[in-house]
Amino acid sequence: DAGVIQSPRHEVTEMGQEVTLRCKPISGHNSLFWYRQTMMRGLELLIYFNNNVPIDDSGMPEDRFSAKMPNASFSTLKIQPSEPRDSAVYFCASSLGRGRTGELFFGEGSRLTVL
Amino acid sequence: QKEVEQNSGPLSVPEGAIASLNCTYSDRVSQSFFWYRQYSGKSPELIMSIYSNGDKEDGRFTAQLNKASQYVSLLIRDSQPSDSATYLCAVTRGAGNQFYFGTGTSLTVIP
Secondary structure (H helix, E strand, C coil), X not given: CCCCEEECCXXXXXXXXXXXXXXXXXXXXXXXXXXEEECCCEEEEEEEEECCEXXXXXXXXXXXXXXXXXXXXXXXXXXXXXXXXXXEEEXXXXXXXXXXXXXXXXXXXXXXXXX | CCCEEECCCCEEEXXXXXXXXXXXXXXXXXXXXXXXXXXXXXXCEEEEEECCCXXXXXXXXXXXXXXXXXXXXXXXXXXXXXXXXXXXXXXXXXXXXXXXXXXXXXXXXXX
């Protein structure tokens, strides 16, 4: 299996621009997570999908952030408009599902820099 | 109070020594507990999972769980320079599947 695939790996943009991050989870995994990692705050859970349905988006910082999962093999995280404080590494991860679930598999991350 | 708390370190140990990493969690209904390793510039990777009180050993790694004290630890025996990384503690809780991570402990193994 190719693992969790994220794109782009690096994104540099200017404040106010729209940013779209993409994720393809591992085939057969029915849970998908978006995390943001910074030195100050560590790994923060932004949103979690189960069977393509958003279950918990309480970690989404504000209305500028939105996430979708139109099907089992694709998810997007959008920031509009972007701000310098959004600069971070954004990780997508997938797992097999609920309960005593076991391993969370991470993508390689998308490093976002907002100037 | 954060869901998961770790000492950020940095922790330095000489090669061959035992490294001890600690983690506490706030929610008593937490169900599953994990240790992830993250090398600089890379994504986290799972090294240990533990679900029941007691010890679980896997090679040079031992995870310890004490649910009464809400405490998880990771011991690395015979530490190697390749163990130098940030170690993240994670827990899941409730009926959901959310993984909550600590901020990580930076470990350096000195040759």
